Amino acid sequence: MLFNSLDFAIFLPLVFILYWFVFKKTGLQNLLIFAASYFFYGWWDWRFLSLILFSTIIDFSIGIALRKEEKKKRRLLFLWLSIIVNLGFLGFFKYYNFFLDNFISAFSIFGMELSASSLNIVLPVGISFYTFQTLSYTIDVYKGKLEPCTDFIAFGAFVSFFPQLVAGPIERATNLLPQFYKKRSFNYSLAVDGLRQILWGLFKKVVIADNCAEYANLIFNNADNYSGSTLLLGAFFFTFQIYGDFSGYSDIAIGTSRLFGFNLMRNFSFPYFSRDIAEFWRRWHISLSTWFRDYLYIPLGGSKGGTPMKIRNTFIIFLVSGFWHGANWTFIAWGALNALYFLPLLLSGKNRQNLGMVAEGKIFPNPREIFHMSSTFLLTVLAWVFFRASSIDKALTYLKEIFSTSLFTVPEEFPMVIISLILLFVVVEWLQREQQHALENLERNHLIKKPLRWGFYIGIILIIFTFGGSQQEFIYFQF
Amino acid sequence: MKQFLRNIFWFGLILLIGLSIKKMVTPFYLGNSAFKAKVKSFQKTSQHYNTIVFGSSHSYRQFNPSIFDSLMTDYNLSTYNIATAGTFNPESYYLYEHFLKTLDKDAIKYAFLELKPLNFYDWENTNTTRGSYWNTTSTLYYALNYINASNYDKIEKFNLTKIYLNSFLNSFVDTNILKGLFLKPSVRSKTGFVPLDKELSSKRRNNEFTLRYKTFHADTTVLKERITAARNIPQYYNSKDINKVHLSHLKYLISKSEQKGIHLFLLVPPRLKDNEYQEIIPLLNELPKGHSLELANYVENKTFYKTKNSFDIGHLNLKGANLFTEKCAELVMKKLQIP
Known part of the structure; x- marks a missing residue:
């Protein structure tokens, strides 16, 4: 359902009325959001609802498991399970054909002709957005920044929250999830x-x-x-x-x-x-830039190491960011170019001026x-x-x-x-x-x-x- | 919350009033730039004309006023072809009805209006100015009643209802239509008739017309489908399957025309699809005999189904159009002898 469509113009007031006049309790409101969000997504293609539901169940269960588990190794195992499942789906739906085509091309350079046919894969709308959102939940729970959610409906509503389900902002669990627990009153x-x-x-x-x-x-x-x-x-x-x-x-x-x-x-x-470009990246797609900063750039060492490390980390984050946008070398080139724009500022210490x-x-x-x-x-x-x-x-x-x-x-x-x-x-x-x-x-x-x-x-x-x-x-x- | 809802209500009301005023004050033809050009040209020289032709490309490209007038010398006719491409029922009926209102009594003697079933618009088109400007409350009322009275299956009825409702809503919110006020389209012919052949030498949209022409002439077997439809016409005369809403609307248009001193002819053109004939031919039995012109059945109109007279699958070329106009004049003269 597109925001600029008649369908949404009918859908939104209906959900609004039900939300404030019929489902007045927090739990029921969460249930309504959960159902309305699945309806919203299913309007585009109901088959992919199973994908979000599966992702929701996995991350909810892993969150509960992390709460009970104290052994570091097992906790890390759970974290990796979530990462593999979420990125596995993303990788399959978004990058399978890209990798396949590039492997074949790479082998052909050495005279090895591989034959494999690309799959006709439909990219589920918004998969990159909700995958990153659920990942942030598991990582934050693992790091102890967030209490695991025990209310499946609230968690389901958080993952599938229809306003930002298909194109962001990519919300942090630490910001959005607690809002589902609190009583919400209408604020004029x-x-x-x-x-x-x-x-x-x-x-x-x-x-x-x-x-x-x-x-x-x-x-x-x-x-x-x-x-x-x-x-x-x-x-x-x-x-x-x-x-x-x-x-x-x-x-x-x-x-x-x-x-x-x-x-x-x-x-x-x-x-x-x-x-400057550094300022541009603080103002453009903030939810994604900060996601990469917190879950990739900082764990890699950020800008604390020596110059080679700074250059490496900058390139990694920009290339991954480019690749996140699409399975095409053009996006990677776009990321690399932005890294080149950004590096002089970082190396001269002017990136925060x-x-x-x-x-x-x-x-x-x-x-x-x-x-x-x-x-x-x-x-x-x-x-x-x-x-x-x-x-x-x-x-x-x-x-x-x-x-x-x-x-x-x-x-x-x-x-x-x-x-x-x-x-x-x-x-x-x-x-x-x-x-x-x-x-x-x-x-x-x-x-x-x-x-x-x-x-x-x-x-x-x-x-x-x-x-x-x-x-x-x-x-x-x-x- | 009360204050919020109150403000939403008042804001919505002001907006609605504004949009309603827009819909009321815009000229009835604004939204169809080709028709606007023709109507303006007609109004400039209206004293010259006493006959008018309404409809889609089946009239625009096939009814040649010069030929028609030359054959109807006893009646002293001067015809203007105001038909425009893609103007079907209910748009054509809407335009005709509103056009009547602009005329003085007895200014026009004869009018031709193409008889067509209710149009199945594409969903995307209902969001455009052209696909919605004609959709007033009375057109919507007619369309919904038509759908309800039709023998379409439930899914078709549901889809059509959705299409007409969406088009109606768009006609309300579409302010894009106002751009038409500043457009000054020009007419391409004095009589309003432009045969399709002319498009082959014209630079305007040349590719589309050439493609249509070439595709058809590369494989003319597709014409068989239209010939079969034309052959089926006699059996549809025996059908009792009549859309009463359509019938009463046509009778209403005939009576409105008479009030202005106009004799309205409802024209059934050749080369339509079988389902279209199936729907409109039975109506002819119920319409006053002097008002219908059927020029589609294969037995009497073989010449309209010959490749040499064709431009594409649905349309005649200039030669075919002239033959069609001649036949039309012949039939009109017969009909006018009916008391």
């Missing part, structure tokens, strides 16, 4: 803010991402026919498409959770206003900030070419054409309406960059009275209805 401000965040998320997805997608697809799919300037524009469109798509989904997920009294972690913090928001308390940034933001933005745009291209060869050809003399020609495609919408979007996000999301706290501004506020919301709704691009699936569903 939280719910209203949730609605505002949903509205902005829909704007990002339907207006920005879907419209940019049309041109990004057109330009990337016919790259041979376009000049460097158009290709650069295509890369810009994809840059806004992926941001609008993914952060839009996260906004809707967070906003929806708020309607039910839950607080999810922030996933995006205006990343395109970053002044931009911790606050740019031009805090000011309307306009200074020239230095503009330069840093623009150069960081341009670096990310170029990196996205690898992410979007279907092969590394195509990405390199695309980049080569951008850096040719044809960069200085007039672009063949220049959709004014979409570019104007992107500018409007950037202006609103810039003005609200110190908030959690672009429509937060509008009522606190005494200049913006209720009629003006409502007029603004209706204006956004009308823009969504008027300029909504053709409905496209969320990009991140495939990860």
